[in-house]
Amino acid sequence: MKKIFNTVARIFYKLAYRAILILWFFTRPTVHGVYVAVWHSDKLLVIKNSYKKRFTVPCGRIKRGENKAAAAVRELHEEVSITLDSDQLTFVGEYTGKFTYATDIGAFFEITLAELPQIQIDNREVVWSRFLPLDQVTSLNLNPTVTAWLKNRPKNSDPRPLLRSAQ
Numbered sequence: 001m002k003k004i005f006n007t008v009a010r011i012f013y014k015l016a017y018r019a020i021l022i023l024w025f026f027t028r029p030t031v032h033g034v035y036v037a038v039w040h041s042d043k044l045l046v047i048k049n050s051y052k053k054r055f056t057v058p059c060g061r062i063k064r065g066e067n068k069a070a071a072a073v074r075e076l077h078e079e080v081s082i083t084l085d086s087d088q089l090t091f092v093g094e095y096t097g098k099f100t101y102a103t104d105i106g107a108f109f110e111i112t113l114a115e116l117p118q119i120q121i122d123n124r125e126v127v128w129s130r131f132l133p134l135d136q137v138t139s140l141n142l143n144p145t146v147t148a149w150l151k152n153r154p155k156n157s158d159p160r161p162l163l164r165s166a167q
Contacts, residue, residue, distance in 0.1 A: 009124035013051040024101035032105050034072040035059040035145065036089065038082065039112040043131035045119070046140065047079060050127045056143040058082075059106065068107040080129055081120035084111065095152060097145025106145040 036058045038045040046055050060075035062068060069086035076082050089109040097104040119129050132140075138150060 006123045010050040010127070013049070013125055017051040021101060024099075028101060028103075030103045030105060031061065033059055033061050033107070033145075034068050034075060035106045035108045035149065036072050036076045037092075037108060037110040037149075038076070038080075038117070039110065040116050040131055043133055044137050045080065046130055046132050046137055047121070047126050048128035049125055051125075052143075053141065054143045055137075055140045056146050059143075059145075062107075069109065072107070072109045079121070079126050080117075082117050092153075093149075095145055095148040097143060097148050099144060104145045106149070108149050 035056070038058065045057060047058060048055050058076045058079040060071065060078070062071040063074075066074070067086075069089060069091070072089055073084055073086050076084060089111050092108045092110050094105055094107050097106065116131070121127065121129050134150075142150070
């Protein structure tokens with residue numbers, strides 16, 4: 001029964017995303033979201049959504065009345081079941097990705113975890129997750145905003161926050 005529910009949910013996500021793309025075709029919006037780069041042992045957590053072709057890091061839209069850090073914490077928990085407090089994340093900047101019909105301005109947060117977190121995905125919205133070395137990440141078909149972040153990260157310094165533990 002759960003497998004059927006997951007399949008129906010994935011179909012719903014695909015249809016909803018297609019509807020958003022149609023709307024974006026006509027409106028060409030600038031959208032604002034949050035992205036959370038979770039590092040462990042020099043590997044980055046990468047996910048794949050059921051309704052998109054590109055890989056990304058945990059991310060999502062900011063709800064009305066929600067601040068960026070709270071949105072980042074919420075999305076991280078919703079997508080991969082990692083629970084953090086907003087003060088555990090380090091804001092590293094905003095990066096712009098150009099999609100076919102929209103411009104995405106992503107507020108990026110980073111955290112380096114001392115211990116490998118237990119990742120749980122729902123197999124509806126998120127269907128795949130892995131910690132990958134950066135050279136493997138850059139070889140993937142990535143979300144344009146994630147690509148912009150990776151290209152513009154400081155090359156000679158390590159902007160990642162100190163080691164922290166997930167709750």
